[in-house]
Amino acid sequence: MIPISTVELGPDVEAEVLKVLRSGMVAQGPVVAEFERRFAALTGVQHAVAVNNGTTALVAALQVLDLEPGDEVVTSPFTFVATLNAILEAGATATFADIDDVDFNLAPDAAAAAIGDRTRVLMPVHLYGQTAPMGELAPLAADRGLALVEDSAQSHGATLDGRAAGSFGIGCFSFYGTKNITTGEGGIITTDDDVLADRLRVLRNQGMRARYQYEVAGHNYRLTDLQAALALPQLDRYEQTVARRKANAATLVEGLAGIPGLVLPQELPGRSHVWHQFTVRVTQDAAVSRDELVARLTEAGVGSGIYYPKLVFDYETYLTHPRVKVSEVPTAARVVQEVVSLPVHPRLSDDDLRTVVDTVRSILGA
Numbered sequence: 439m440i441p442i443s444t445v446e447l448g449p450d451v452e453a454e455v456l457k458v459l460r461s462g463m464v465a466q467g468p469v470v471a472e473f474e475r476r477f478a479a480l481t482g483v484q485h486a487v488a489v490n491n492g493t494t495a496l497v498a499a500l501q502v503l504d505l506e507p508g509d510e511v512v513t514s515p516f517t518f519v520a521t522l523n524a525i526l527e528a529g530a531t532a533t534f535a536d537i538d539d540v541d542f543n544l545a546p547d548a549a550a551a552a553i554g555d556r557t558r559v560l561m562p563v564h565l566y567g568q569t570a571p572m573g574e575l576a577p578l579a580a581d582r583g584l585a586l587v588e589d590s591a592q593s594h595g596a597t598l599d600g601r602a603a604g605s606f607g608i609g610c611f612s613f614y615g616t617k618n619i620t621t622g623e624g625g626i627i628t629t630d631d632d633v634l635a636d637r638l639r640v641l642r643n644q645g646m647r648a649r650y651q652y653e654v655a656g657h658n659y660r661l662t663d664l665q666a667a668l669a670l671p672q673l674d675r676y677e678q679t680v681a682r683r684k685a686n687a688a689t690l691v692e693g694l695a696g697i698p699g700l701v702l703p704q705e706l707p708g709r710s711h712v713w714h715q716f717t718v719r720v721t722q723d724a725a726v727s728r729d730e731l732v733a734r735l736t737e738a739g740v741g742s743g744i745y746y747p748k749l750v751f752d753y754e755t756y757l758t759h760p761r762v763k764v765s766e767v768p769t770a771a772r773v774v775q776e777v778v779s780l781p782v783h784p785r786l787s788d789d790d791l792r793t794v795v796d797t798v799r800s801i802l803g804a
Protein backbone atom coordinates (compact mmCIF):
# COMPACT_ATOMS: atom_id res chain seq x y z
CA MET A 439 0.00 0.00 0.00
CA ILE A 440 1.28 3.49 -0.85
CA PRO A 441 0.18 5.47 2.21
CA ILE A 442 -1.44 8.92 2.00
CA SER A 443 1.04 10.19 4.61
CA THR A 444 4.11 8.96 6.50
CA VAL A 445 6.09 10.07 9.52
CA GLU A 446 9.80 10.41 8.96
CA LEU A 447 11.65 10.47 12.28
CA GLY A 448 15.22 9.24 11.89
CA PRO A 449 18.37 8.99 14.02
CA ASP A 450 18.72 12.79 14.18
CA VAL A 451 15.35 13.02 15.92
CA GLU A 452 16.20 10.12 18.23
CA ALA A 453 19.41 11.92 19.25
CA GLU A 454 17.56 15.15 20.11
CA VAL A 455 14.94 13.33 22.15
CA LEU A 456 17.62 11.34 23.97
CA LYS A 457 19.42 14.58 24.90
CA VAL A 458 16.22 15.84 26.53
CA LEU A 459 15.61 12.54 28.31
CA ARG A 460 19.11 12.58 29.75
CA SER A 461 18.88 16.24 30.75
CA GLY A 462 16.21 15.34 33.30
CA MET A 463 14.17 18.37 32.16
CA VAL A 464 11.33 16.89 30.14
CA ALA A 465 8.59 19.50 30.65
CA GLN A 466 8.56 22.96 28.99
CA GLY A 467 12.08 24.37 29.06
CA PRO A 468 14.97 25.46 26.83
CA VAL A 469 14.12 23.18 23.90
CA VAL A 470 10.62 24.64 23.63
CA ALA A 471 12.22 28.10 23.70
CA GLU A 472 14.59 27.16 20.89
CA PHE A 473 11.74 25.66 18.88
CA GLU A 474 9.80 28.91 19.33
CA ARG A 475 12.73 31.04 18.15
CA ARG A 476 13.25 28.90 15.10
CA PHE A 477 9.57 28.67 14.18
CA ALA A 478 9.24 32.45 14.51
CA ALA A 479 12.15 32.77 12.07
CA LEU A 480 10.54 30.32 9.59
CA THR A 481 7.33 32.35 9.72
CA GLY A 482 9.06 35.73 9.70
CA VAL A 483 7.44 37.01 12.90
CA GLN A 484 8.63 38.40 16.24
CA HIS A 485 7.01 35.83 18.49
CA ALA A 486 6.01 32.18 18.50
CA VAL A 487 4.30 30.66 21.53
CA ALA A 488 4.26 26.86 21.64
CA VAL A 489 1.20 25.07 23.00
CA ASN A 490 0.08 21.45 23.35
CA ASN A 491 -1.83 21.16 20.07
CA GLY A 492 -3.21 23.09 17.11
CA THR A 493 -6.74 23.27 18.46
CA THR A 494 -5.40 24.86 21.65
CA ALA A 495 -3.48 27.36 19.50
CA LEU A 496 -6.77 28.47 17.91
CA VAL A 497 -8.60 28.60 21.26
CA ALA A 498 -5.84 30.61 22.93
CA ALA A 499 -5.61 33.04 19.99
CA LEU A 500 -9.33 33.74 20.35
CA GLN A 501 -9.19 33.92 24.15
CA VAL A 502 -6.67 36.78 24.16
CA LEU A 503 -9.00 38.84 21.94
CA ASP A 504 -11.45 39.31 24.86
CA LEU A 505 -14.51 38.31 22.87
CA GLU A 506 -17.94 38.75 24.43
CA PRO A 507 -20.96 36.46 24.23
CA GLY A 508 -22.60 36.93 20.84
CA ASP A 509 -19.39 38.02 19.14
CA GLU A 510 -18.98 36.28 15.80
CA VAL A 511 -16.12 34.71 13.89
CA VAL A 512 -16.34 34.37 10.10
CA THR A 513 -14.56 31.25 8.88
CA SER A 514 -14.53 28.63 6.14
CA PRO A 515 -17.10 25.83 6.10
CA PHE A 516 -14.53 23.64 4.31
CA THR A 517 -12.07 22.77 7.07
CA PHE A 518 -11.21 20.31 9.80
CA VAL A 519 -13.61 20.30 12.73
CA ALA A 520 -10.98 21.83 15.06
CA THR A 521 -11.52 25.26 13.44
CA LEU A 522 -15.17 25.23 14.50
CA ASN A 523 -14.61 23.53 17.87
CA ALA A 524 -12.05 26.21 18.79
CA ILE A 525 -14.52 29.01 18.05
CA LEU A 526 -17.15 27.34 20.23
CA GLU A 527 -14.66 26.52 23.02
CA ALA A 528 -13.67 30.21 23.09
CA GLY A 529 -17.35 31.12 23.64
CA ALA A 530 -17.85 32.83 20.28
CA THR A 531 -20.47 32.28 17.58
CA ALA A 532 -19.37 30.67 14.31
CA THR A 533 -20.50 32.03 10.94
CA PHE A 534 -19.39 30.92 7.50
CA ALA A 535 -18.52 32.31 4.07
CA ASP A 536 -18.18 30.35 0.85
CA ILE A 537 -14.87 29.23 -0.65
CA ASP A 538 -13.24 29.40 -4.06
CA ASP A 539 -12.99 26.05 -5.85
CA VAL A 540 -9.46 26.68 -7.17
CA ASP A 541 -7.55 27.20 -3.91
CA PHE A 542 -10.30 25.77 -1.61
CA ASN A 543 -9.95 28.81 0.67
CA LEU A 544 -12.31 31.60 1.80
CA ALA A 545 -13.46 33.72 -1.14
CA PRO A 546 -12.88 37.43 -0.36
CA ASP A 547 -16.26 38.62 -1.75
CA ALA A 548 -18.13 35.99 0.23
CA ALA A 549 -16.14 36.81 3.36
CA ALA A 550 -16.95 40.51 2.97
CA ALA A 551 -20.66 39.72 2.57
CA ALA A 552 -20.65 37.50 5.68
CA ILE A 553 -19.40 40.25 7.99
CA GLY A 554 -22.17 41.54 10.23
CA ASP A 555 -22.64 43.88 13.20
CA ARG A 556 -21.37 41.31 15.69
CA THR A 557 -18.40 40.06 13.65
CA ARG A 558 -15.15 40.51 15.57
CA VAL A 559 -12.80 38.02 13.91
CA LEU A 560 -11.99 36.88 10.39
CA MET A 561 -10.52 33.37 10.51
CA PRO A 562 -9.29 32.11 7.14
CA VAL A 563 -7.91 28.57 6.88
CA HIS A 564 -4.82 28.02 4.71
CA LEU A 565 -6.03 24.67 3.47
CA TYR A 566 -3.88 21.86 2.03
CA GLY A 567 -0.64 23.90 2.23
CA GLN A 568 -1.58 26.98 0.20
CA THR A 569 -2.29 30.39 1.72
CA ALA A 570 -5.74 31.89 1.50
CA PRO A 571 -5.96 35.11 -0.61
CA MET A 572 -4.51 37.26 2.17
CA GLY A 573 -3.86 40.11 -0.29
CA GLU A 574 -7.64 40.68 -0.11
CA LEU A 575 -8.54 39.12 3.26
CA ALA A 576 -5.99 41.01 5.39
CA PRO A 577 -7.10 44.49 4.17
CA LEU A 578 -10.73 43.38 4.53
CA ALA A 579 -10.15 42.54 8.20
CA ALA A 580 -8.26 45.80 8.75
CA ASP A 581 -10.90 47.97 7.02
CA ARG A 582 -13.72 46.40 9.02
CA GLY A 583 -11.86 46.53 12.34
CA LEU A 584 -11.67 42.76 12.73
CA ALA A 585 -8.97 40.65 14.34
CA LEU A 586 -7.35 38.25 11.88
CA VAL A 587 -6.72 34.71 13.14
CA GLU A 588 -5.15 32.37 10.58
CA ASP A 589 -5.74 28.62 10.86
CA SER A 590 -2.31 27.71 9.50
CA ALA A 591 -2.39 24.11 10.75
CA GLN A 592 -1.64 22.73 7.28
CA SER A 593 0.62 25.46 5.91
CA HIS A 594 3.97 25.72 7.72
CA GLY A 595 6.16 27.97 5.61
CA ALA A 596 3.63 28.55 2.81
CA THR A 597 3.94 32.08 1.45
CA LEU A 598 2.07 34.74 -0.47
CA ASP A 599 4.28 37.36 -2.13
CA GLY A 600 7.08 36.23 0.18
CA ARG A 601 5.04 36.54 3.38
CA ALA A 602 4.39 33.36 5.34
CA ALA A 603 1.10 31.94 6.51
CA GLY A 604 0.72 33.00 10.13
CA SER A 605 2.44 36.38 9.62
CA PHE A 606 -0.58 38.38 8.45
CA GLY A 607 -2.51 38.19 11.72
CA ILE A 608 -2.32 35.71 14.59
CA GLY A 609 -1.07 32.42 13.14
CA CYS A 610 -2.13 29.07 14.60
CA PHE A 611 -0.17 25.97 13.60
CA SER A 612 -0.47 22.27 14.38
CA PHE A 613 2.27 19.66 14.75
CA TYR A 614 -0.05 16.65 14.85
CA GLY A 615 1.31 13.35 13.49
CA THR A 616 0.15 13.90 9.90
CA LYS A 617 1.24 17.54 9.42
CA ASN A 618 4.28 18.70 7.43
CA ILE A 619 6.21 19.11 10.71
CA THR A 620 5.18 16.92 13.64
CA THR A 621 5.78 16.58 17.36
CA GLY A 622 3.08 13.89 17.71
CA GLU A 623 0.80 16.47 19.30
CA GLY A 624 1.75 20.12 19.38
CA GLY A 625 0.87 23.62 18.27
CA ILE A 626 2.26 27.14 18.06
CA ILE A 627 0.86 30.66 17.83
CA THR A 628 2.73 33.30 15.82
CA THR A 629 2.38 37.06 16.11
CA ASP A 630 4.25 40.34 15.72
CA ASP A 631 2.24 41.88 18.56
CA ASP A 632 4.33 42.09 21.77
CA VAL A 633 1.28 42.49 24.00
CA LEU A 634 -0.60 39.52 22.52
CA ALA A 635 2.50 37.32 22.73
CA ASP A 636 2.93 38.23 26.38
CA ARG A 637 -0.72 37.50 27.14
CA LEU A 638 -0.50 34.15 25.34
CA ARG A 639 2.54 33.14 27.41
CA VAL A 640 0.77 34.03 30.64
CA LEU A 641 -2.47 32.31 29.58
CA ARG A 642 -0.57 29.13 28.64
CA ASN A 643 0.90 28.83 32.12
CA GLN A 644 -2.16 28.97 34.45
CA GLY A 645 -2.36 32.75 33.99
CA MET A 646 0.81 33.04 36.04
CA ARG A 647 3.39 35.78 35.43
CA ALA A 648 5.77 35.34 38.35
CA ARG A 649 5.59 32.31 40.64
CA TYR A 650 2.10 32.14 42.22
CA GLN A 651 1.14 35.54 40.78
CA TYR A 652 -2.02 34.88 38.79
CA GLU A 653 -2.91 37.66 36.38
CA VAL A 654 -5.80 36.01 34.55
CA ALA A 655 -7.71 32.76 34.90
CA GLY A 656 -5.45 30.72 32.67
CA HIS A 657 -4.91 27.12 31.71
CA ASN A 658 -2.16 24.58 31.16
CA TYR A 659 -1.53 24.76 27.42
CA ARG A 660 2.19 23.91 27.61
CA LEU A 661 4.21 21.83 25.15
CA THR A 662 7.08 19.69 26.50
CA ASP A 663 10.78 19.76 25.64
CA LEU A 664 10.46 16.07 24.74
CA GLN A 665 7.98 17.01 22.02
CA ALA A 666 9.81 20.13 20.85
CA ALA A 667 12.97 18.03 20.40
CA LEU A 668 11.24 16.12 17.60
CA ALA A 669 10.74 19.31 15.62
CA LEU A 670 14.30 20.66 15.58
CA PRO A 671 15.78 18.22 13.00
CA GLN A 672 12.61 18.55 10.93
CA LEU A 673 13.11 22.33 10.85
CA ASP A 674 16.75 21.81 9.77
CA ARG A 675 15.61 19.94 6.69
CA TYR A 676 12.22 21.57 6.13
CA GLU A 677 13.35 23.35 2.98
CA GLN A 678 14.30 19.98 1.42
CA THR A 679 11.06 18.43 2.65
CA VAL A 680 9.04 21.14 0.91
CA ALA A 681 11.20 20.88 -2.24
CA ARG A 682 10.43 17.14 -2.33
CA ARG A 683 6.71 17.77 -1.88
CA LYS A 684 6.80 20.39 -4.65
CA ALA A 685 8.65 18.01 -7.00
CA ASN A 686 6.15 15.22 -6.25
CA ALA A 687 3.23 17.57 -6.91
CA ALA A 688 4.79 18.65 -10.23
CA THR A 689 5.19 14.99 -11.26
CA LEU A 690 1.56 14.28 -10.40
CA VAL A 691 0.33 17.37 -12.27
CA GLU A 692 2.28 16.36 -15.35
CA GLY A 693 1.20 12.72 -15.20
CA LEU A 694 -2.47 13.43 -14.54
CA ALA A 695 -2.98 16.25 -17.07
CA GLY A 696 -5.79 16.05 -19.58
CA ILE A 697 -8.05 13.47 -17.91
CA PRO A 698 -11.71 14.37 -18.52
CA GLY A 699 -13.50 15.29 -15.29
CA LEU A 700 -10.31 15.43 -13.20
CA VAL A 701 -9.44 18.95 -12.00
CA LEU A 702 -5.87 19.23 -10.74
CA PRO A 703 -4.72 21.48 -7.89
CA GLN A 704 -2.91 24.72 -8.77
CA GLU A 705 -0.24 26.76 -7.10
CA LEU A 706 -1.62 30.25 -7.70
CA PRO A 707 0.55 33.20 -8.81
CA GLY A 708 2.53 34.74 -5.96
CA ARG A 709 1.92 31.77 -3.66
CA SER A 710 4.36 29.11 -2.58
CA HIS A 711 2.38 25.92 -1.90
CA VAL A 712 3.90 23.51 0.64
CA TRP A 713 1.71 20.63 -0.59
CA HIS A 714 0.43 19.29 2.70
CA GLN A 715 -2.17 17.61 0.48
CA PHE A 716 -2.44 17.11 -3.28
CA THR A 717 -6.17 17.40 -3.75
CA VAL A 718 -7.97 16.79 -7.04
CA ARG A 719 -11.64 17.30 -7.87
CA VAL A 720 -13.61 14.56 -9.61
CA THR A 721 -16.47 16.22 -11.49
CA GLN A 722 -19.56 14.87 -13.22
CA ASP A 723 -17.58 14.57 -16.46
CA ALA A 724 -15.30 11.87 -15.03
CA ALA A 725 -15.63 8.22 -16.09
CA VAL A 726 -16.36 7.14 -12.51
CA SER A 727 -17.63 8.88 -9.38
CA ARG A 728 -15.29 10.24 -6.70
CA ASP A 729 -16.32 7.46 -4.30
CA GLU A 730 -15.78 4.80 -6.97
CA LEU A 731 -12.32 6.23 -7.66
CA VAL A 732 -11.47 6.02 -3.95
CA ALA A 733 -12.70 2.42 -3.71
CA ARG A 734 -10.68 1.34 -6.73
CA LEU A 735 -7.55 3.17 -5.58
CA THR A 736 -7.79 1.30 -2.27
CA GLU A 737 -8.16 -2.04 -4.13
CA ALA A 738 -5.07 -1.17 -6.16
CA GLY A 739 -3.04 -0.32 -3.05
CA VAL A 740 -2.96 3.43 -3.56
CA GLY A 741 -3.83 5.37 -0.42
CA SER A 742 -6.09 8.41 -0.68
CA GLY A 743 -8.08 10.61 1.65
CA ILE A 744 -11.23 12.72 1.58
CA TYR A 745 -10.56 15.99 3.40
CA TYR A 746 -13.35 16.63 4.22
CA PRO A 747 -16.39 14.48 3.47
CA LYS A 748 -18.91 17.06 4.72
CA LEU A 749 -19.13 20.78 5.41
CA VAL A 750 -17.81 21.39 8.91
CA PHE A 751 -21.22 22.41 10.28
CA ASP A 752 -23.18 19.65 8.52
CA TYR A 753 -23.58 17.41 11.58
CA GLU A 754 -26.55 17.22 13.92
CA THR A 755 -24.49 18.49 16.85
CA TYR A 756 -23.60 21.72 15.00
CA LEU A 757 -26.82 22.18 12.99
CA THR A 758 -28.65 22.41 16.31
CA HIS A 759 -25.95 24.33 18.18
CA PRO A 760 -27.13 27.77 19.40
CA ARG A 761 -23.77 29.38 18.50
CA VAL A 762 -23.41 27.98 14.99
CA LYS A 763 -24.99 30.16 12.28
CA VAL A 764 -25.32 28.08 9.14
CA SER A 765 -25.46 29.81 5.75
CA GLU A 766 -25.69 28.96 2.07
CA VAL A 767 -22.26 28.02 0.73
CA PRO A 768 -22.92 26.47 -2.69
CA THR A 769 -19.31 26.16 -3.86
CA ALA A 770 -18.18 24.44 -0.67
CA ALA A 771 -21.28 22.21 -0.78
CA ARG A 772 -20.30 21.01 -4.26
CA VAL A 773 -16.58 20.72 -3.53
CA VAL A 774 -17.05 18.36 -0.54
CA GLN A 775 -18.52 15.85 -2.99
CA GLU A 776 -15.68 16.21 -5.49
CA VAL A 777 -12.41 16.24 -3.54
CA VAL A 778 -9.94 13.43 -3.03
CA SER A 779 -6.32 13.76 -1.92
CA LEU A 780 -3.56 11.62 -3.40
CA PRO A 781 -0.17 10.78 -1.83
CA VAL A 782 2.38 13.65 -2.21
CA HIS A 783 4.57 13.07 0.88
CA PRO A 784 8.39 13.19 0.68
CA ARG A 785 8.88 9.44 1.09
CA LEU A 786 7.29 8.58 -2.28
CA SER A 787 9.68 6.92 -4.73
CA ASP A 788 9.62 7.52 -8.48
CA ASP A 789 7.97 4.10 -8.77
CA ASP A 790 5.31 5.08 -6.24
CA LEU A 791 4.55 8.26 -8.18
CA ARG A 792 4.32 6.32 -11.42
CA THR A 793 1.96 3.83 -9.75
CA VAL A 794 -0.28 6.63 -8.46
CA VAL A 795 -0.45 8.24 -11.92
CA ASP A 796 -0.97 4.98 -13.85
CA THR A 797 -3.63 3.75 -11.42
CA VAL A 798 -5.64 6.98 -11.51
CA ARG A 799 -5.36 7.12 -15.33
CA SER A 800 -6.54 3.55 -15.76
CA ILE A 801 -9.49 3.91 -13.36
CA LEU A 802 -10.59 7.09 -15.17
CA GLY A 803 -10.14 5.41 -18.57
CA ALA A 804 -7.43 7.82 -19.74
Ligand SMILES: *Cc1c(COP(=O)(O)O)cnc(C)c1O
Nearest residue numbers: 491492493518520521591612614
Ligand atom coordinates in the same frame (compact mmCIF):
# COMPACT_ATOMS: atom_id res chain seq x y z
C1 LIG B 1 -4.86 19.61 12.21
C2 LIG B 1 -5.74 20.81 12.10
C3 LIG B 1 -6.16 21.53 13.23
C4 LIG B 1 -5.98 21.08 14.64
O1 LIG B 1 -4.73 20.73 15.03
P1 LIG B 1 -4.51 19.65 16.19
O2 LIG B 1 -3.06 19.76 16.46
O3 LIG B 1 -4.91 18.32 15.63
O4 LIG B 1 -5.34 20.04 17.37
C5 LIG B 1 -6.89 22.70 13.02
N1 LIG B 1 -7.21 23.11 11.79
C6 LIG B 1 -6.87 22.43 10.69
C7 LIG B 1 -7.26 22.96 9.35
C8 LIG B 1 -6.14 21.24 10.80
O5 LIG B 1 -5.80 20.57 9.69
